[in-house]
Amino acid sequence: MEYEIIVGLEVHVELSTKSKIYCSCTTDFGGEPNTHICPVCTGMPGVLPVLNKKVVEYAVKTGLATNCSIAKYSKQDRKNYFYPDLPKAYQISQYDLPLCRDGYIDIEVEGRTKRIGITRIHIEEDAGKLVHDQNETGTLIDYNRCGVPLIEIVTEPDMRSAQEARAFVESLRNILRYIDVSDCKMQEGSLRVDVNLSVRPKGQKEFGTRTEMKNLNSIRSMVRAIESEAKRQIEVIESGGIIVQETRRWDEHKGVSCSMRTKEEAHDYRYFPEPDLMPIVVDEEWKEEIKRSLPELPDARRKRYVNEYGLPGHDAFILTSSKALADFFEEAAGKCNNAKAVSNFILGDVSRILNDKGMEAEDIPFPAEYLAKLVKLVDQGTISTTIAKKVLEIMFEQKKDPQEIVREEGLEVVSDEKALAEVVKKVISNNTKLVEDYKKGKDKVFGFLVGQAMKETKGKANPRLLNKILKEELDKI
Ligand SMILES: [Zn+2]
Numbered sequence: 401m402e403y404e405i406i407v408g409l410e411v412h413v414e415l416s417t418k419s420k421i422y423c424s425c426t427t428d429f430g431g432e433p434n435t436h437i438c439p440v441c442t443g444m445p446g447v448l449p450v451l452n453k454k455v456v457e458y459a460v461k462t463g464l465a466t467n468c469s470i471a472k473y474s475k476q477d478r479k480n481y482f483y484p485d486l487p488k489a490y491q492i493s494q495y496d497l498p499l500c501r502d503g504y505i506d507i508e509v510e511g512r513t514k515r516i517g518i519t520r521i522h523i524e525e526d527a528g529k530l531v532h533d534q535n536e537t538g539t540l541i542d543y544n545r546c547g548v549p550l551i552e553i554v555t556e557p558d559m560r561s562a563q564e565a566r567a568f569v570e571s572l573r574n575i576l577r578y579i580d581v582s583d584c585k586m587q588e589g590s591l592r593v594d595v596n597l598s599v600r601p602k603g604q605k606e607f608g609t610r611t612e613m614k615n616l617n618s619i620r621s622m623v624r625a626i627e628s629e630a631k632r633q634i635e636v637i638e639s640g641g642i643i644v645q646e647t648r649r650w651d652e653h654k655g656v657s658c659s660m661r662t663k664e665e666a667h668d669y670r671y672f673p674e675p676d677l678m679p680i681v682v683d684e685e686w687k688e689e690i691k692r693s694l695p696e697l698p699d700a701r702r703k704r705y706v707n708e709y710g711l712p713g714h715d716a717f718i719l720t721s722s723k724a725l726a727d728f729f730e731e732a733a734g735k736c737n738n739a740k741a742v743s744n745f746i747l748g749d750v751s752r753i754l755n756d757k758g759m760e761a762e763d764i765p766f767p768a769e770y771l772a773k774l775v776k777l778v779d780q781g782t783i784s785t786t787i788a789k790k791v792l793e794i795m796f797e798q799k800k801d802p803q804e805i806v807r808e809e810g811l812e813v814v815s816d817e818k819a820l821a822e823v824v825k826k827v828i829s830n831n832t833k834l835v836e837d838y839k840k841g842k843d844k845v846f847g848f849l850v851g852q853a854m855k856e857t858k859g860k861a862n863p864r865l866l867n868k869i870l871k872e873e874l875d876k877i
Pocket of ligand 1: 420424438
């Protein structure tokens with residue numbers, strides 16, 4: 401029987417506000433354990449929380465960027481559970497009246513666009529961190545992260561494969577970085593994904609029983625976890641078993657998930673309205689103000705690149721998949737009037753070098769203007785495309801102006817007819833056998849001879865001129 405995988409995601413994102421959600425402690429990552437804390441975020445008796453307005457602004461910004469409707473009136477609730485990372489024994493979250501709901505993101509998988517629904521986005525506080533491996537006599541607790549603002553983004557169960565889930569997280573992360581509300585570093589835990597997954601025979605309407613997977617520290621481990629859990633569920637069903645609704649923990653080293661606890665229902669948490677905080681009111685004026693502060697988002701930018709620069713949709717998609725890369729492209733394209741060539745350089749050699757060096761677009765060590773200059777050097781015929789690749793490598797190493805590199809290294813195209821004729825003659829006399837073949841009608845030899853001559857000039861010969869001279873010299877024989 402063929403099965404269909406149903407995936408929904410819950411994404412927790414730490415917001416990059418300066419201070420925590422209900423106190424003025426810093427949100428900086430790292431720092432000695434328990435140095436970014438105060439009586440409020442450690443839940444001392446008698447303290448009162450005060451909501452950080454920036455948190456609401458960032459959450460609304462995210463909601464607007466993901467096509468959600470924004471609640472004019474929402475409230476915060478206590479989610480009760482006992483675990484030592486949560487000193488108050490409840491987390492302040494939002495239950496029945498979240499700040500944002502009914503949005504969507506369009507993702508692209510294998511050239512096709514698909515819309516993934518967003519059920520809701522709400523604000524809440526993060527918990528502390530338990531450190532199990534630094535003390536032999538017990539577990540240590542670091543409350544620095546306690547009270548760091550989070551948004552939780554809950555999707556509809558719209559994804560049908562690990563690839564779609566990957567595309568969603570990548571698109572979401574891209575949007576969050578465009579609007580600058582989080583650094584989205586999965587390795588530092590500022591973006592965390594939980595996966596809800598079920599399987600059903602293809603064609604069946606009802607959903608199967610789902611499990612929830614936690615502890616996915618990278619997109620790669622999320623993809624592996626989805627594939628492994630889908631396989632496990634199918635095996636259970638095929639062997640006549642039933643899927644238990646539970647929370648499972650992904651073990652990255654072993655590549656398997658194991659049962660953590662049976663899934664808790666909302667009523668297990670005894671949610672009730674937080675009595676110490678006022679309801680959140682987002683009036684039309686504030687919402688409009690936040691809307692105006694939004695930058696051009698990846699989707700709109702992609703469409704503009706296709707219309708304005710005539711780029712293929714796929715190229716535009718890759719360029720806009722990182723704000724830094726898109727900004728770099730646009731600045732360079734604006735300075736050389738050849739957007740297609742700039743795009744080709746970025747998608748080709750620039751991406752390859754970044755990849756080899758393990759760098760991100762943010763780390764490109766030279767200004768966009770230099771790439772524009774490089775494109776101009778090629779367009780004007782000063783250097784060949786082969787040499788341009790070499791110059792680009794040097795730009796990454798030495799952060800120098802390409803014009804300077806070309807001058808210093810003597811890389812200009814050789815367009816001196818006399819000099820090229822000399823080279824051609826030498827190549828002809830070194831390859832008498834091949835020249836004979838050519839004369840007998842073996843046209844392929846011509847390309848080889850061009851290559852030899854190009855090699856002689858270390859790739860610097862003006863190709864058009866070289867072809868012309870070689871043709872002429874061969875005709876003379
Ligand atoms: Zn605090």
